[in-house]
Amino acid sequence: MAEIRSVGVVGGGQMGSGIAQLAAVSGLEVWLHDSDSTVLSKARESISSRIQSIVSKGLLSKEKGAEAVRNLKCSSNLEDFRSVDIVIEAIVESEEVKKKLFGQLDNIVKGSAILASNTSSISITRLASATSRPSQVIGMHFMNPPPVMKLVEIIRGADTSDDTFSTTKFLAERFGKMIVCSQDFPGFIVNRILMPMINEAFHALYTGVATKEDIDAGMKLGTNHPMGPLELADHIGLDVCFSIMKVLHAGLGDSKYAPCPLLVQYVDAGRLGRKKGVGVYKYS
Numbered sequence: 001m002a003e004i005r006s007v008g009v010v011g012g013g014q015m016g017s018g019i020a021q022l023a024a025v026s027g028l029e030v031w032l033h034d035s036d037s038t039v040l041s042k043a044r045e046s047i048s049s050r051i052q053s054i055v056s057k058g059l060l061s062k063e064k065g066a067e068a069v070r071n072l073k074c075s076s077n078l079e080d081f082r083s084v085d086i087v088i089e090a091i092v093e094s095e096e097v098k099k100k101l102f103g104q105l106d107n108i109v110k111g112s113a114i115l116a117s118n119t120s121s122i123s124i125t126r127l128a129s130a131t132s133r134p135s136q137v138i139g140m141h142f143m144n145p146p147p148v149m150k151l152v153e154i155i156r157g158a159d160t161s162d163d164t165f166s167t168t169k170f171l172a173e174r175f176g177k178m179i180v181c182s183q184d185f186p187g188f189i190v191n192r193i194l195m196p197m198i199n200e201a202f203h204a205l206y207t208g209v210a211t212k213e214d215i216d217a218g219m220k221l222g223t224n225h226p227m228g229p230l231e232l233a234d235h236i237g238l239d240v241c242f243s244i245m246k247v248l249h250a251g252l253g254d255s256k257y258a259p260c261p262l263l264v265q266y267v268d269a270g271r272l273g274r275k276k277g278v279g280v281y282k283y284s
């Protein structure tokens with residue numbers, strides 16, 4: 001098993017910033033990159049303020065908090081990832097864009113480095129095919145928000161080595177997470193089950209079964225979920241939900257996975273959820 005001292009995170013959005021926070025608080029050097037420099041500076045601010053809040057709640061010493069903030073290095077240049085031991089990719093949920101990035105990273109990072117993807121649904125085997133190191137490519141799927149949710153799903157591609165698996169599992173445990181392992185099929189475990197439920201909630205709204213408030217309250221109170229499915233879709237991002245449904249539909253070939261027309265319409269209208277201030281609900 002390889003020792004991890006330095007982590008690269010690509011994508012500083014909701015997931016990447018949370019993953020970078022976990023790595024920094026775990027005492028690792030973290031390089032965070034995003035193609036959008038505004039996102040990168042916002043990510044630095046939000047990670048620092050979340051670390052301050054953990055310190056002020058007494059969950060981390062002042063010294064460890066200051067060390068965690070120092071551990072975080074933001075860079076607009078991927079070449080800075082040369083010496084990292086593992087990269088965790090958390091960019092847009094598009095196979096084409098992810099493959100391009102994996103090809104670039106393969107040429108930049110050292111030969112021993114692992115390339116992990118936080119993809120919600122896309123084949124790890126196919127992402128690995130864009131690199132010359134398929135045995136060192138793996139799925140490391142955090143849940144949103146990463147600092148809070150207890151689970152990491154680990155997905156081995158067709159050629160992922162035992163060593164890559166053990167190192168990734170050990171890192172997730174260092175972050176304080178529980179592990180489940182999934183075969184490399186569309187949506188893995190969690191999204192194979194969660195996304196059809198969310199899509200069905202959109203169908204219920206689309207066909208007038210109930211109001212959005214009643215659909216959410218029904219599932220929240222009736223099944224003890226912390227959020228209703230439409231509220232959860234806004235939390236995840238409607239663009240992410242749509243991309244995952246497309247992968248399920250294409251990969252599993254059953255019309256039951258077709259994205260609901262209302263979900264598609266919201267995405268077309270730019271109503272992407274909480275991150276845009278409007279999705280199924282409006283946020284001030």
Ligand code: CAA
Pocket residue numbers: 018050057119120142143144145146147148149190191194226227232236240
């Ligand atoms: N980053 C870091 N910490 C966050 C956070 C964020 N984005 N959002 C909330 N928190 C922290 C808060 O600081 C707070 O911490 P303390 O308890 O230490 O004070 C804690 O989480 C609870 O937050 P709040 O009191 O503000 O709100 P809440 O009690 O309503 O909990 C929630 C918020 C944790 C998001 C909760 O509503 C929840 O669990 N919702 C369901 C989330 C879920 O199902 N996620 C998985 C989605 S599926 C997925 O991620 C896979 C995929 O590929 C799409």
Ligand code: NAD
Pocket residue numbers: 010011012013014015016033034035036039089090091092093094097101118119120121141142143144235236237240275
């Ligand atoms: P997001 O839109 O919040 O952030 C994505 C970031 O990636 C953006 O800041 C964007 O500027 C950046 N980016 C896009 N292309 C890039 C590139 N080529 N190079 C560098 N940066 C690039 O998205 P998110 O919700 O954080 O999702 C990121 C990944 O995590 C997706 O694969 C998604 O499926 C997965 N995921 C999302 C959730 C969720 O609930 N949102 C949960 C688990 C996994």
